[in-house]
Amino acid sequence: MSFFSTLKAVGAILLCSLVASAAMAGNANEKPFPEQIDRALKQLAEIPGFSCEFIQVVRFSDGGEQRYSGTLSISRPGRFHWKYQRPYEQLYVSDGSGVWHYEADLMQAEYLQSLDTVDPVAMKLLDGQVSRKDVELLGFESAGSDETAYSVTINSSQELLLGLTKYGELRWLESEDVLGNKNRILFINVEKKRRPDDYFSFVPPKGVDVINVADSRLESTDNN
Numbered sequence: 658m659s660f661f662s663t664l665k666a667v668g669a670i671l672l673c674s675l676v677a678s679a680a681m682a683g684n685a686n687e688k689p690f691p692e693q694i695d696r697a698l699k700q701l702a703e704i705p706g707f708s709c710e711f712i713q714v715v716r717f718s719d720g721g722e723q724r725y726s727g728t729l730s731i732s733r734p735g736r737f738h739w740k741y742q743r744p745y746e747q748l749y750v751s752d753g754s755g756v757w758h759y760e761a762d763l764m765q766a767e768y769l770q771s772l773d774t775v776d777p778v779a780m781k782l783l784d785g786q787v788s789r790k791d792v793e794l795l796g797f798e799s800a801g802s803d804e805t806a807y808s809v810t811i812n813s814s815q816e817l818l819l820g821l822t823k824y825g826e827l828r829w830l831e832s833e834d835v836l837g838n839k840n841r842i843l844f845i846n847v848e849k850k851r852r853p854d855d856y857f858s859f860v861p862p863k864g865v866d867v868i869n870v871a872d873s874r875l876e877s878t879d880n881n
Contacts, residue, residue, distance in 0.1 A: 693821045755768055766861040778811050794809055816833065827844060
């Protein structure tokens with residue numbers, strides 16, 4: 658082999674080494690994806706539905722706080738029954754095509770075309786519609802003896818905190834709005850079973866004022 662051929666061969670080896678080193682350095686800077694999040698996403702995607710009690714704590718940026726409690730049921734795909742019992746009663750129900758919002762004290766029901774009022778990112782997560790490729794890990798920290806808080810974004814949305822056990826069970830989630838108000842929902846007494854489909858249907862009670870609803874849907878409720 659000539660001198661110049663030897664130089665070319667050495668140069669090629671050095672170039673390959675530099676590329677490999679750069680790739681290894683890039684991988685070293687990436688955060689490893691936690692097994693707990695993988696487990697949580699898999700559980701949420703595989704179970705047909707679940708029911709639980711919840712406590713919701715909203716901490717306002719000015720130091721105030723508001724607490725809510727009630728029950729939540731999810732049935733895949735797309736059905737949910739979210740009932741607030743305290744401090745006042747209100748209900749969000751979806752059969753997968755739209756969302757009814759009912760406030761018994763006001764005798765008022767509203768038909769919503771989207772999940773924006775409920776929290777679309779959280780609902781997609783609970784409905785098992787989020788996969789690993791949708792999640793970007795921002796960081797994590799211990800939140801108790803058997804619990805870790807993971808900071809993530811889902812499909813480049815706003816930051817979301819997930820409270821997970823070492824087995825990947827979702828205990829709570831927390832979001833923060835543009836005003837700095839923090840909204841945490843804790844899930845209690847979770848039962849991994851699916852409720853009947855009719856549990857996720859809603860017909861406004863007689864005498865209730867119905868707003869923002871299509872004429873055909875309104876006529877069907879009036880006939881009942």
